[in-house]
Amino acid sequence: MSEELFNAMRQSIIDGEAEEAEALAHQALEQGLDPLEAINQGYVAGVNYVGAQFGCGEMFLPDLVLAGEAMKAAVLVLEPEMQRRGTERQMLGKVVLGTVKGDIHEIGKTLVATMLSASGFEVHDLGVDVPVAKFAEKAREVNADIVGVSALLTTTMVGQKDVIEALADMGLRPNVKVMVGGAPVTRSWAEEIGAEGYSEDAIGAVAEAKRLMGV
Numbered sequence: 619m620s621e622e623l624f625n626a627m628r629q630s631i632i633d634g635e636a637e638e639a640e641a642l643a644h645q646a647l648e649q650g651l652d653p654l655e656a657i658n659q660g661y662v663a664g665v666n667y668v669g670a671q672f673g674c675g676e677m678f679l680p681d682l683v684l685a686g687e688a689m690k691a692a693v694l695v696l697e698p699e700m701q702r703r704g705t706e707r708q709m710l711g712k713v714v715l716g717t718v719k720g721d722i723h724e725i726g727k728t729l730v731a732t733m734l735s736a737s738g739f740e741v742h743d744l745g746v747d748v749p750v751a752k753f754a755e756k757a758r759e760v761n762a763d764i765v766g767v768s769a770l771l772t773t774t775m776v777g778q779k780d781v782i783e784a785l786a787d788m789g790l791r792p793n794v795k796v797m798v799g800g801a802p803v804t805r806s807w808a809e810e811i812g813a814e815g816y817s818e819d820a821i822g823a824v825a826e827a828k829r830l831m832g833v
């Protein structure tokens with residue numbers, strides 16, 4: 619029964635059908651399904667498929683954008699229930715996440731946010747085009763363990779370095795760890811700017827965040 623629902627969820631992401639994805643999320647909650655399971659076995663399977671198809675040139679930009687919108691619509695429905703159960707779950711750590719100033723790419727960042735919260739992190743997603751100071755202010759406000767900074771443009775990558783400096787200026791380093799990512803970002807760039815974490819995808823981002831928390 620839930621297998622059918624998971625397949626429909628996966629397909630709603632592949633088809634980029636936000637309304638369908640949302641309706642299926644409601645259905646899952648009505649049936650008492652674990653929202654985390656719905657995300658991992660349903661929606662994320664769809665996102666992974668779309669990502670792979672995009673990588674080999676079988677799907678295109680509009681497909682990605684629509685898949686991202688559908689994913690967001692589903693997560694919006696499932697999130698309150700995830701948070702409710704999260705209070706019963708041991709949270710692994712607090713992450714402040716955003717895409718740097720001047721950069722409006724949000725799909726990858728949102729995927730990282732979704733995967734982190736699905737894996738038990740408390741995620742504060744600041745969105746896109748986020749001013750440097752806002753990362754540091756939010757980190758202080760919520761007592762963050764990790765700040766994740768996404769950049770998809772070579773011209774905005776330097777913003778990741780600025781965020782590290784802003785955290786240091788506020789006296790939050792080295793307690794608050796920094797994780798960077800985005801298509802042009804490499805491990806050597808992360809090392810150069812003093813970020814403790816780097817990953818080329820959302821699955822790796824979860825592994826990095828766990829490593830930084832020592833779990």
Ligand code: B12
Nearest residue numbers: 721722723724725726766768771772799800801819820823
């Ligand atoms: C979709 C897209 C857009 C969409 C964004 C829609 C949206 N709502 O996000 C739109 C159309 C708006 C757009 C606009 C532009 N784009 Co664009 N865009 C892309 C595209 C095709 C895909 C990006 C994407 O979503 N990928 C899918 C996700 C899942 O992957 P991802 O973002 O890389 O994220 C993964 C990892 O990087 C990692 N990750 C990401 N963030 C983080 C953070 C942390 C902490 C960690 C650990 C990991 C991590 O995990 C993610 C999940 O697996 C890329 C091409 C590409 N191959 O990357 C170009 C690309 C990034 N864009 C590019 C450009 C040039 C632009 C524009 C300047 C175009 C223009 N002339 O107007 C504008 C810039 C606007 C701005 N100011 O930001 C260039 C950048 C070149 C460069 N190196 O600087 C690229 C590489 C295309 C190209 N080959 O030329 N774009």
